[in-house]
Amino acid sequence: xxxxxxxxxxxxxxxxxxxxxxxxxxxxxxxxxxxxxxxxxxxxxxxxxxxxxxxxxxxxxxxxxxxxxxxxxxxxxxxxxxxxx
Numbered sequence: 001x002x003x004x005x006x007x008x009x010x011x012x013x014x015x016x017x018x019x020x021x022x023x024x025x026x027x028x029x030x031x032x033x034x035x036x037x038x039x040x041x042x043x044x045x046x047x048x049x050x051x052x053x054x055x056x057x058x059x060x061x062x063x064x065x066x067x068x069x070x071x072x073x074x075x076x077x078x079x080x081x082x083x084x085x
Contacts, residue, residue: 011037015069019062019083020076021046028074029055042066043077
């Protein structure tokens with residue numbers, strides 16, 4: 001049996017990683033900024049609209065070391081292997 005498990009987090013000042021740099025990532029970044037999170041986006045290609053938001057960006061592939069110090073990580077890629085990692 002499957003069910004939803006809602007979680008509410010206070011993300012004020014929290015280090016959050018978004019893996020992916022497209023449309024879905026943009027929506028996630030906007031929500032995270034509204035929650036006052038400190039957002040970093042990592043992806044080989046990052047939409048200019050994300051860059052314009054002023055968040056930290058690293059234009060490169062995701063690496064496992066990117067998880068260090070993150071309270072939350074959100075994957076928004078179309079690559080199941082990256083999402084699973």
